[in-house]
Amino acid sequence: MTFDDFLALVVSRRTQLVMDQERDVDPNLVEKLCEAAAWAPNHQQTWPWRFGVFTGESRRGLGEVAAEAMKRRGDAENKVEKTRTKYLRAPVIIVVGTAPGDSELQTEENRDAVAAGIQNLLLGATAMGLGSFWSSCPKGANDDVARHCGWDPGTT
DSSP states (O other): OOHHHHHHHHHHHHHOOOOOTTOOOOHHHHHHHHHHHTTSOOTTOOOOEEEEEEETTHHHHHHHHHHHHHHHHTOOHHHHHHHHHHGGGSSEEEEEEEOOOSSHHHHHHHHHHHHHHHHHHHHHHHHTTOOOOOOOOOTTOHHHHHHHHTOOTTOO
C-alpha cells in the first residue's frame, strides 16, 4: 500500500455513509474489526475497549433502551420515536465503550485509546467495503446502554 492508497482509504471513510441494510456482515469480520480497534495505542496497557455487537432484533432492543432514557430525560417525542428504530438502518451496530481508569488521568487516556481504536475499526470497515459512521449515544442514555451491553458500572 502506498501513502496515496492509505490517504484514499481515509478520505473514502470520511465520505462513505450509505448503509446497505440488506447486506449480511460476517460475524468473523466484525470480530476482526474489534480486534483491529484493540491494536490502538494504549501505553498503560489497560485494555479499556468494551464492545457490544447488535444484529437482527437485538438492534431494536438497543433502540428501545436509548429511547426510554431519552423519554425519561424529557426529549421531544419525535426524537424519542426516531431513536426507537434508528439502529435498524444498518445490519450491524457495534457499541464501543471505555472502561474507567484508576485515576482521572488514566480514565482520560483510556478514552483516547478507545477513540483511536474506533478509527482503526472504521478504517477497517471501509477497507472491507462496509459503510460506517461514528455516532455518540443520545444524551442521558450512556448508563442505560452500558447496562444493556452488560458492562461494569462506570463504563462510558
